[in-house]
Amino acid sequence: MTKANIRTQVARNLRLLSSDEATIISDSNVTTDGLDIAIDQIYRDEVAQILMDKYPSDFERTTFPLNTYTSTLVVTTVVGTTLTAPEGTFSNFDEGFTIQNPTHNEFIKIATYTSDTEVELATEPVNTWDGDTVYVLGNEFFFEGDAVDLRENTLVGIKYKSTDNDYIYATLRRKHEIVPLNSEYFSTSSPVMYLTSITKEDLSTGITTFLRGVGILPYPEYYNGKVQITYIQRPPELEDTEEPIPYVSGISEAIIRGVTAWGARVLQDYALADRFDALYKEQLSTIINSYKPRSRGKPSMLRLAPHYRRISNNTTI
Numbered sequence: 001m002t003k004a005n006i007r008t009q010v011a012r013n014l015r016l017l018s019s020d021e022a023t024i025i026s027d028s029n030v031t032t033d034g035l036d037i038a039i040d041q042i043y044r045d046e047v048a049q050i051l052m053d054k055y056p057s058d059f060e061r062t063t064f065p066l067n068t069y070t071s072t073l074v075v076t077t078v079v080g081t082t083l084t085a086p087e088g089t090f091s092n093f094d095e096g097f098t099i100q101n102p103t104h105n106e107f108i109k110i111a112t113y114t115s116d117t118e119v120e121l122a123t124e125p126v127n128t129w130d131g132d133t134v135y136v137l138g139n140e141f142f143f144e145g146d147a148v149d150l151r152e153n154t155l156v157g158i159k160y161k162s163t164d165n166d167y168i169y170a171t172l173r174r175k176h177e178i179v180p181l182n183s184e185y186f187s188t189s190s191p192v193m194y195l196t197s198i199t200k201e202d203l204s205t206g207i208t209t210f211l212r213g214v215g216i217l218p219y220p221e222y223y224n225g226k227v228q229i230t231y232i233q234r235p236p237e238l239e240d241t242e243e244p245i246p247y248v249s250g251i252s253e254a255i256i257r258g259v260t261a262w263g264a265r266v267l268q269d270y271a272l273a274d275r276f277d278a279l280y281k282e283q284l285s286t287i288i289n290s291y292k293p294r295s296r297g298k299p300s301m302l303r304l305a306p307h308y309r310r311i312s313n314n315t316t317i
Helices: 003-013 032-054 251-266 270-290
Strands: 060-063 069-074 077-079 082-084 098-101 106-115 118-121 133-137 140-142 150-158 192-201 208-217 227-233
Touching: 003 032, 003 251, 032 251, 032 270, 150 208, 251 270
Parallel strands: none
Antiparallel strands: 060 227, 069 133, 077 082, 082 118, 098 106, 098 133, 106 118, 140 208, 150 227, 192 208
């Protein structure tokens, strides 16, 4: 059953359909937009949540994120290995990070932090960088794009050499335990990860988005495929023509009953709300008892706090 059909059935239950049942009569408290929001909330935060808790491996996704950047700068000059930039560009945390110059496709590590305007590079650039826009690539990976619906992380694997065949998996630590960057707490054979978050503003719309992410120490050199992140993904919000998880029997009926109970409560029809709330709980039990897991076993779960820049579109199930 599509989202549009679910919305129509809920409206029918709430007696908000026109006489020809062609249009939804918006009440001052229950509107079409309100129904859509409620459908997605019941679907993603309640019904699917129960299944994710019980069968997390069915909702696992694996992705290979690319480097994100901690800052963007315009190079003033590079003399030998000494790079200078405008005031306030660098911090001591940048030491060890890689600077990417996309104009010349060069990647050079920051060997030494000198001041907020100057750093020493590990090697001298092959090309002239003066006036180029470059990026300082950091050790933190933030989730959006395909992973915007990330619910929680399960595994973070790192390859420290391009010749490595296997990933080394990081151990979760609190950020304050490992920052300042004290290498006695981590190594390439025993990496650590910590949870972090940022707010990102879309300059064209002014909309601010809250993004969750992970930091990895020690951070690997730049190359594609160096980091593998496995995470639990909530189902995305439904479009009008889309159906909820198709292999879950009875899920549409559960959403209808849950949203009807919500709508009746908003309309202060408490008898109707109680009746559909009982039917909703009954349907949830039916779904749980009849659900057939798609994967075998349960992965060990790494519980993340409810707070986690770019992630590739190379996401696989």
